[in-house]
Amino acid sequence: MNNRLKTLLLFVLDSGIVLLSVFLSFRLVSEGLVNNIHELTSTALLSLVVYYFFAYFFNLYWREWEYASVYEVLTVVKCVLATVVVSTTIGIFFFDAIVSWQFVVVLFLVLVSAIGGVRLSMRILRNYFVDNIAYENAKPTLIVGAGAAGTLLVRQMLLHPKMKMVPIAFVDDDPEKQHKDIYGVRIMGTTQDIERVVERMGISKVVIAMPSLPVKKLNAIYDIARATGAECVILPNIDDVMTGKLHVQQLRHVDIEDLLGREPIELDRTVIEKQLRGKRVLVTGAGGSIGSEICRQIATVRPTELIILGHGENSIYLLNNELLEKYSQHFKITPVIADVQDRDRIFEIMEKYRPDVVYHAAAHKHVPLMEGNPREAVKNNILGTRNVAEAASAAKVKAFVMISTDKAVNPPNIMGATKRLCEMIVQDMGAKSQDTKFVAVRFGNVLGSRGSVIPLFKKQIEQGGPVTVTHPDIVRYFMTIPEAAQLVIQAGALARGGEIFVLDMGKPVKIVDLAKNLIRLSGYNEDDIEIKYTGLRPGEKMYEELLNEGEVHPKQIFPKIHIGIADNSKIDQVYNFIDHFEEYSDQQLHDELIDIANKKKQK
Structure with a gap:
């Protein structure tokens, strides 16, 4: 019921209540019939006019009576009391009305009961009917x-x-x-x-x-x-x-979107559904934060079969159970335990399942950890990517999408450098392949993913602090896990071959501001939870870039998605490095990787 209709209804009900209450009150305190009907009618009309005045003064018609409380009831009492006192006084002094004190008391009680009762009934009706419906599933x-x-x-x-x-x-x-x-x-x-x-x-x-x-x-x-x-x-x-x-x-x-600093990006599901519905899809690194979300997003568009490939037994087991519970009646879900470094195994899997689309999410991504383990980063990220890409090409997969990172731009660290070399391999495969469209997707930090700052900050806040930030001025681009997964899937649908897709992620966010927001949204302030600066970690940059100068295509290929025009002139050095990296010392490996990955030599 709209507000005008409610106001009109209350106005009509109040008019009837006031008029009838005067007659009823007189009848209750008198022993016989009304002797002077005209005088009583005049009293009733006078009371009604005075009531209208005080109802307006006390704002009785512009309140949300569905939420009435003691305050609203007291307002009704004040309005009725003022109405009875003023109308009685006017009647006695100006119209020589004969009014007994019993009549005044009874009229007051009847009006309070009737006018207040009508309004409280609105709350009762809401509680027992409207709210009961709204409380379903509460x-x-x-x-x-x-x-x-x-x-x-x-x-x-x-x-x-x-x-x-x-x-x-x-x-x-x-x-x-x-x-x-x-x-x-x-x-x-x-x-x-x-x-x-x-x-x-x-x-x-x-x-x-x-x-x-x-x-x-x-x-x-x-x-x-x-x-x-x-x-x-x-x-x-x-x-x-x-x-x-x-x-x-x-x-x-705390919702991750609260920390994003911009509106979450929604991509075009129509194009995605057209590419994936009824197709066979394989996701590597399916047990990870991004890989598992890619699987969830793909599941909503109903492929024929979803192959979830990962090295971690437990994470694949949990994801498989989650997907089976929701989608087992709609399409086939196939869990596969495999290591992307095992070339023969990857070729065997690709030949056996012959997917239409491959999303390659398997990678080592932790920057300081990879600084201390450069060979593992090379084997898993670079060799693993080459294995999966070449196996996809041999199996004539229609589209291959690799997940990259903004850390691949001018990288001073091992993780970023390995991902830049992965991009070069994908670009080269895209230029050579006749059957498979190869693309890479580059985006920033993912809020809430395993190993990201948000789970760490949440744990530190739960423990009472301090929250550790490396530097007060360090900034990063951020996106949510669903955004990252959607971008990866969207890129597969937009692929023509050899592109590096980049999400328009808005302005970079200061990590310290992220920490402060999370503290506030967790119900604390900076007096409760200390922020402690620990200094930059090995391989860490003060800021990240999504593209080098000259890499940005002037037009967006899709709203919020750019195509990067990345240089691939060092591809021969990439393959030479792969062939000989086992011969390098850790320092030589580090220097060679950084040199190949950068346009200019890093200091």
């Missing part, structure tokens, strides 16, 4: 802390069913509060009773509404709540809520 919630924060939270839950949380019970360590009700929600024990209450009441979500506690105590309660298996979140600081910095409705886990 999570039974336990609130830890029955103070100001917890009380405010329960009120917000009751007023905003779209929060999808139903307050079931409180726990609080104050013995004076035990077994009391707040907004109809019972306090059922202390923080030590969390496990018992969760099990007994079927709780699926626990909200800790005690943000003023010391961090260690808060973490101890969080650990108790999390041990129950229920979803657990912490309410933001009540001071921030009351001053408007945060709203209680914002209570939730």
